[in-house]
Amino acid sequence: MPTDMPLTEILIFAAGVAAAGVVSGLLAGIFGIGGGAVLVPVFYQAMGPLGIDEAVRMHVAVGSSLALIVPTSLRSFQGHHARGAVDMELLRSFLVPVPAGVVVATLIAASISSEGLRLIFALIALAVGLRLAFNRESWRLGNTIPGNPWRAVIGFLIGLFSTLMGIGGGVMNNTFMSLYGRQMHQAVATSSGVGVLIAIPGTIGYVWAGWGDPLLPVASTGYVNWIAVGLIFPITVLVTPFGVRIAHAMKRRHLEIAFGSFLLFVSARFFLSLYG
Structure with a gap:
C-alpha cells in the first residue's frame, strides 16, 4: 500500500472500513451471515x-472478507447456539459438502x-437481492428439507458460490431453509454455523490461491x-452480539427489503464497472 497517500485519504479509508465493520457485524448477527x-x-x-x-483487487477483497467472517460467524454461532436455535442435524449433514464446495471455489x-x-x-447479488426484495411467505418448495443426495448438492453449491463471493453463505442457506418451511430465526441461527464451515477453509484457500503474487x-x-482484517476484526466481534439480539426481537421484512436493495445496488x- 503506497506510503505517500495524503493523511486525509488514509483517514477516510479507515473511517469507511470501520463503518463497514459495524454494519457487517450487525448483519452477522441479524441475518446469520458474515457481512461479506x-x-x-x-x-x-x-x-x-x-x-x-x-x-x-477483487481477489483481495474476497479473501480478506472471508478471513473476517471467521470470527463473526464463530461469534454469531455461539450466540445462536446458546439460545438453542441452531438445527444441528442439518449443520452436521453439511460438514462434508459445504467445505467441498469451498475447495472447488x-x-x-x-x-x-x-x-x-x-x-x-x-x-449472485442480483439473484439474491431480487429474492429478498420481493420475498413472499407463500414461496415454498415443500415442508421438509430434502435428504441426500439433493441436500449434499445444495450444500456444495452454497459453499462454492459463497466462497467465490466472499460471503458466509447465510443469505443462501436462509433462502434454502425458508423455502422448505423453516422459521427464519432457525434459518438465521443455522446459517451462522454454515458460515464457519465456509470461512475457515475459504480463508486458507485464498491464502494458497494468491501465494507469491507480486x-x-x-x-x-x-x-x-x-x-x-486488523481494522475490522475488533469492531465486528464487539458488534455481532447486538445483531443476535436484534434478530430475536424484531420483524425482519423491512430488513430484508433494505438488504435486498443494497445487493441490487452493489450488483x-x-x-x-464491467460494461459501463
Missing part, C-alpha cells in the same frame, strides 16, 4: 484510490480473472490483507 456482502464491495472500492492493482479463484470474479458477485498490497498473505455497480 457489505465488506467485499467496500473493500473493492476503497482499494482503488490506494493504488492496488485491478488484477488482484478456491481452485477457481486461483485462475479466474478479476472481471470474472466481479461478474460472479454481480450475478501485485499484492503490503501486509498480505496470499489474497488476505491483514491491514483490512448494478459491478455490472457498470
Whole structure:
C-alpha cells in the first residue's frame, strides 16, 4: 500500500472500513451471515484510490472478507447456539459438502480473472437481492428439507458460490431453509454455523490461491490483507452480539427489503464497472 497517500485519504479509508465493520457485524448477527456482502464491495472500492492493482483487487477483497467472517460467524454461532436455535442435524449433514464446495471455489479463484470474479458477485447479488426484495411467505418448495443426495448438492453449491463471493453463505442457506418451511430465526441461527464451515477453509484457500503474487498490497498473505482484517476484526466481534439480539426481537421484512436493495445496488455497480 503506497506510503505517500495524503493523511486525509488514509483517514477516510479507515473511517469507511470501520463503518463497514459495524454494519457487517450487525448483519452477522441479524441475518446469520458474515457481512461479506457489505465488506467485499467496500473493500473493492476503497482499494482503488490506494493504488492496488485491478488484477488482484477483487481477489483481495474476497479473501480478506472471508478471513473476517471467521470470527463473526464463530461469534454469531455461539450466540445462536446458546439460545438453542441452531438445527444441528442439518449443520452436521453439511460438514462434508459445504467445505467441498469451498475447495472447488478456491481452485477457481486461483485462475479466474478479476472481471470474472466481479461478474460472479454481480450475478449472485442480483439473484439474491431480487429474492429478498420481493420475498413472499407463500414461496415454498415443500415442508421438509430434502435428504441426500439433493441436500449434499445444495450444500456444495452454497459453499462454492459463497466462497467465490466472499460471503458466509447465510443469505443462501436462509433462502434454502425458508423455502422448505423453516422459521427464519432457525434459518438465521443455522446459517451462522454454515458460515464457519465456509470461512475457515475459504480463508486458507485464498491464502494458497494468491501465494507469491507480486501485485499484492503490503501486509498480505496470499489474497488476505491483514491491514483490512486488523481494522475490522475488533469492531465486528464487539458488534455481532447486538445483531443476535436484534434478530430475536424484531420483524425482519423491512430488513430484508433494505438488504435486498443494497445487493441490487452493489450488483448494478459491478455490472457498470464491467460494461459501463
